[in-house]
Amino acid sequence: MRIPGPEPRADGGVGAVAAAGGLHRYQLWLHAEYGPVVRFQLPGAETAVSVADPVLLEATAHIDKRPERLFEFLAPLCEAGNLQVLPTAEHTPWRRLLLSVLAGRPSHERHFGQFAALATDLADRWAGQGDREPVALQKDLTTLSLRMIGAYALGGDAADPDKVVTAFEEVLTEHLGRLYQVPVPGTEEERARRAAQALAHLRATVDRVIAAHRSGGRTDRSDLIGALVEAGERPARIRDTVMITMLAAHHTTGVAVSWTLHLLGRHPEVAERVAGELDRVLGERPVPDYADLRRLPYLDMVVKEAMRLYPPGPYGARETTEALVLGDYEVPAGTVIFYPFWAVHMNPDHWPDPEKFVPERFLPEEVAKRPRLAYIPFGIGPRSCEGAGLAMVEAELVLAVLLKRFRFRPAPGHEVTPIERFVLWAADDIHMLVSPRVA
Incomplete structure (x- = not known):
């Protein structure tokens, strides 16, 4: 049976995506119009098959190949081969090593104090500016997110962390600006020169940290660079891993926290319940300990429901290496399988009233009623996000620090519009009024 979908267009589907307001919204329309499995033109990959049914997704969960053309834009950041499209034999041991660090409690505990200090610095700055002018959440929180992952990826050993942040933003502005055709100041030559200088600075910084590990004989498994050095990875691969780790994490946490605060500002009753939980668990302490996070189940449900409604990465993609069956349809080898995370999360068969913000959806008894892949903010299978736990x-640490001290209210007259810019971004940021919780 032929997979349903719109008729092909001469422009390769670019116009249809633009008319829908972006690829994330186009996916919602496609699945509403054609059902859970849709064939469509994917810019950069000719055609693809999008799957929004979590049960049918199970048939694709084993795939360990990404479509190379869709990830070409990351190639300039890598010296030893694009890490996002490594072949399975090379990817599997590299992923196992990353998981041993990124997913481990020792790593989280080691860096928790530094993360807490960075979050507290931001809270202090917001407290000092008063509540007369709204805060641009995405701007401040993604900067915080980049500082946190920079400290993490470099083990806190960067000589000038702010310069690292600036250099990384310079590189991304250039490369993602090309991908999304976003206007960037300066001529093409000037932008390319700035990006090259920034990339050179980042690689030199990583090299200094690598050299310090080797000379000091450090083998702490909770340290990303230390673990890569111990595993015998060559310097170019270590540099690439640090760059990709920073890329994957630099916006996602800040964006997830921003969308969560956006939702809490529109649901003050939920915000009050989170604040009450924080008061019970932390008492007078303004910052949680690592162990406290397990004692904040409602905050955890709120974050998960926010990422259901606004998944930071709105989609993913794989490429079949053999034919597979999706319900009534057979998909040949070499097909791009598209994962529309947002459409999966808005599937009314598994999420009643999907547009409503209901954290109680993530009570254990409710989770048990749904298919395993009904909620996939970090992707699925062997190419899912290694840093999901981190x-x-x-995110929960930053929210705990902020919600213990502040109330958040939407800025009057400010409209929040989700757009896709590598992550699910708000077109004109998310402006909110921030005031102390003290009565």
């Missing part, structure tokens, strides 16, 4: 620790 990202949740960061």
